[in-house]
Amino acid sequence: MGRIVLEQITKSFGSTQVIPPLDLTIEDGEFTVFVGPSGCGKSTLLRLIAGLEDVSSGRITIDGQDATELAPAKRGLAMVFQSYALYPHMTVRKNIAFPLRMAKMGPAEIEKRVNNAASVLNLTDYLDRRPGQLSGGQRQRVAIGRAIVREPSAFLFDEPLSNLDAALRVGMRLEISELHKRLTTTMIYVTHDQVEAMTMADKIVVLRAGHIEQVGSPLELYKNPRNKFVAGFIGSPKMNFLEGDEAKRHNAHSIGVRPEHIEVSDSKGDWTGVVGVSEHLGSDTFFHIHDTGLAETITVRAGGEVGFRHGDRVHLTPRSDVIHKFDAQGLRI
Amino acid sequence: MATQQSRTLARYMMAPAVILLLGWMLVPLTMTLFFSFKKYLPLRGDSLENGLEWVGFQNFVRFISSSAFWPSVSTTMIMVGGVLIITVVLGVFLAILLDQPLWGQGPLRILVIAPFFVMPTVTALVWKNMFLDPVNGLFAHLWKFFGLSPVEWLVDYSLGSIIMIVSWQWLPFATLILITAIQSLDSEQLEAAEMDGASAFHRFIHIVLPHLSRAITIVILIQTIFLLSIFAEIFVTTGGAFGTKTLTYLIFQRVIDSQNIGLGSAGGVYAIILANIVAIFLMRIVGKNLDR
Ligand SMILES: Nc1ncnc2c1ncn2[C@@H]1O[C@H](COP(=O)(O)OP(=O)(O)OP(=O)(O)O)[C@@H](O)[C@H]1O
Numbered sequence: 001m002g003r004i005v006l007e008q009i010t011k012s013f014g015s016t017q018v019i020p021p022l023d024l025t026i027e028d029g030e031f032t033v034f035v036g037p038s039g040c041g042k043s044t045l046l047r048l049i050a051g052l053e054d055v056s057s058g059r060i061t062i063d064g065q066d067a068t069e070l071a072p073a074k075r076g077l078a079m080v081f082q083s084y085a086l087y088p089h090m091t092v093r094k095n096i097a098f099p100l101r102m103a104k105m106g107p108a109e110i111e112k113r114v115n116n117a118a119s120v121l122n123l124t125d126y127l128d129r130r131p132g133q134l135s136g137g138q139r140q141r142v143a144i145g146r147a148i149v150r151e152p153s154a155f156l157f158d159e160p161l162s163n164l165d166a167a168l169r170v171g172m173r174l175e176i177s178e179l180h181k182r183l184t185t186t187m188i189y190v191t192h193d194q195v196e197a198m199t200m201a202d203k204i205v206v207l208r209a210g211h212i213e214q215v216g217s218p219l220e221l222y223k224n225p226r227n228k229f230v231a232g233f234i235g236s237p238k239m240n241f242l243e244g245d246e247a248k249r250h251n252a253h254s255i256g257v258r259p260e261h262i263e264v265s266d267s268k269g270d271w272t273g274v275v276g277v278s279e280h281l282g283s284d285t286f287f288h289i290h291d292t293g294l295a296e297t298i299t300v301r302a303g304g305e306v307g308f309r310h311g312d313r314v315h316l317t318p319r320s321d322v323i324h325k326f327d328a329q330g331l332r333i
Numbered sequence: 334m335a336t337q338q339s340r341t342l343a344r345y346m347m348a349p350a351v352i353l354l355l356g357w358m359l360v361p362l363t364m365t366l367f368f369s370f371k372k373y374l375p376l377r378g379d380s381l382e383n384g385l386e387w388v389g390f391q392n393f394v395r396f397i398s399s400s401a402f403w404p405s406v407s408t409t410m411i412m413v414g415g416v417l418i419i420t421v422v423l424g425v426f427l428a429i430l431l432d433q434p435l436w437g438q439g440p441l442r443i444l445v446i447a448p449f450f451v452m453p454t455v456t457a458l459v460w461k462n463m464f465l466d467p468v469n470g471l472f473a474h475l476w477k478f479f480g481l482s483p484v485e486w487l488v489d490y491s492l493g494s495i496i497m498i499v500s501w502q503w504l505p506f507a508t509l510i511l512i513t514a515i516q517s518l519d520s521e522q523l524e525a526a527e528m529d530g531a532s533a534f535h536r537f538i539h540i541v542l543p544h545l546s547r548a549i550t551i552v553i554l555i556q557t558i559f560l561l562s563i564f565a566e567i568f569v570t571t572g573g574a575f576g577t578k579t580l581t582y583l584i585f586q587r588v589i590d591s592q593n594i595g596l597g598s599a600g601g602v603y604a605i606i607l608a609n610i611v612a613i614f615l616m617r618i619v620g621k622n623l624d625r
Pocket residue numbers: 013018036037038039040041042043044045192
């Protein structure tokens with residue numbers, strides 16, 4: 001169980017309101033990701049749910065029970081911190097056992113649960129080490145282990161992978177997703193990495209300055225962004241935005257075309273430009289096209305074999321069925 | 334200092350300091366050892382020029398068989414132990430308190446540190462005359478206010494009073510070290526413990542105290558070094574009477590009051606031995622905290 005409902009939640013630090021009134025429902029078993037630029041209040045929102053910060057006004061309900069005034073430990077949630085927050089003077093075993101000891105569980109039961117968590121997370125060989133003797137990925141797993149032994153009704157993750165290198169991040173991403181599939185417990189995951197958001201989430205919550213810009217499944221946000229901010233935030237590389245005559249032709253204030261929805265050709269096309277930097281990823285190539293007369297640069301995704309060079313003149317054709325149109329306020333038409 | 338060259342260089346650079354410190358330590362030490370085997374009573378006409386009589390271990394035997402010796406050792410241990418316990422316990426408490434966001438935190442911290450800047454002699458005088466005096470002291474007035482008869486602190490509770498005075502003086506040191514340690518505690522660890530269901534008491538026991546263990550060790554070791562040689566506080570208040578005669582004070586009396594330098598030097602050697610025993614015990618008990 002782990003249905004979390006936020007009603008008209010606000011949070012102010014002194015006189016600055018970080019979270020304006022906000023409503024959100026997180027269904028039981030859902031993997032929800034909060035994304036948004038730095039400083040938009042993702043961590044604050046998570047800490048409000050955890051109970052580490054008090055809400056300024058509003059109501060938090062967990063499993064139908066009012067949790068607004070409840071102490072963090074009483075909410076039945078477990079949190080994994082960005083810095084892992086392991087207890088440095090305790091061994092891995094003691095770290096994982098700590099919440100159980102605090103819950104006054106019997107030694108036999110503790111032993112069983114710790115060993116179980118350790119085998120799930122491949123930590124069995126490290127149980128008697130201290131956190132200082134572990135690698136970043138192993139520490140991360142210990143932090144997750146400490147969270148899962150309590151069998152909480154929901155997990156809260158605050159940018160848990162941001163201290164890991166790229167390869168490890170991909171690995172841990174899969175492990176966390178797998179963990180979610182197996183435990184089917186509600187998870188709330190904060191990140192500013194939209195790739196993590198897209199790959200892991202059942203539901204993405206896009207935040208800007210404390211406001212929820214849009215809530216939806218990854219593909220929903222990708223296909224139907226509600227406004228320019230979401231359109232620009234979801235998808236990599238970023239969507240191209242064009243204004244002026246080209247937008248007017250589509251009866252919009254501005255239009256957006258994703259790099260993967262533009263054809264490049266050396267012979268014919270709607271727009272023309274000059275190739276600037278090209279990024280070869282092997283499977284794909286990203287061309288940054290200048291001098292189109294539409295926008296400063298237009299990013300285009302092409303196959304890995306497409307081999308235009310710097311300075312080549314090319315022709316571009318957007319796929320007309322996936323052009324996003326926005327009005328003057330940035331809202332999607 | 335990884336390479337051969339930098340190691341050699343480091344040795345040359347450190348040499349002057351090492352030689353100076355060694356000389357500083359070795360000269361008095363050898364002189365003490367030298368005198369401890371001699372009969373040296375200046376008032377009886379003994380002097381270095383005339384040559385001193387070699388008496389073997391006679392001074393050592395006399396010093397240890399004096400009825401004042403063992404009581405002085407135990408007084409020393411009680412005083413050092415008492416002050417250590419009070420300063421560490423109150424120091425942890427104060428450090429936690431001062432780490433909270435308080436109004437007027439800056440001035441408050443300076444006030445807490447202040448006693449450390451007062452000279453030991455002055456501290457003792459202030460306490461003796463302003464607080465503990467049975468006629469004019471603040472405590473005497475307080476007792477009288479509640480209709481009680483004033484306590485003769487320095488007579489009836491002499492050792493306790495001196496422990497209190499010295500603790501007052503050393504508490505700022507402990508607080509200062511512990512507050513810097515407490516500030517380096519990652520707040521996310523405390524939050525994690527809070528989410529794990531640890532009460533404030535358990536957070537203190539399982540998170541804060543282990544985090545402070547190294548700082549507490551340092552406080553204990555440094556304070557012990559200074560507390561073993563406490564002198565001014567005793568000299569000013571009780572003059573070694575009423576069971577406040579520490580080993581240091583006993584040596585002082587042997588050398589100055591009895592004018593027996595040989596006997597005092599033997600006491601000095603015992604003091605060195607005692608200090609080393611204490612050091613070994615301390616390192617056994619708390620020293621492992623420094624290895625992490
Ligand atoms: N304790 C605090 N006191 C005052 N302001 C705060 C406090 N904590 C956060 N803020 C402010 O609230 C805003 C949101 O902070 P928050 O940490 O939630 O951002 P975030 O979305 O997690 O950013 P990041 O991706 O960089 O972690 C920021 O503008 C920050 O300055």
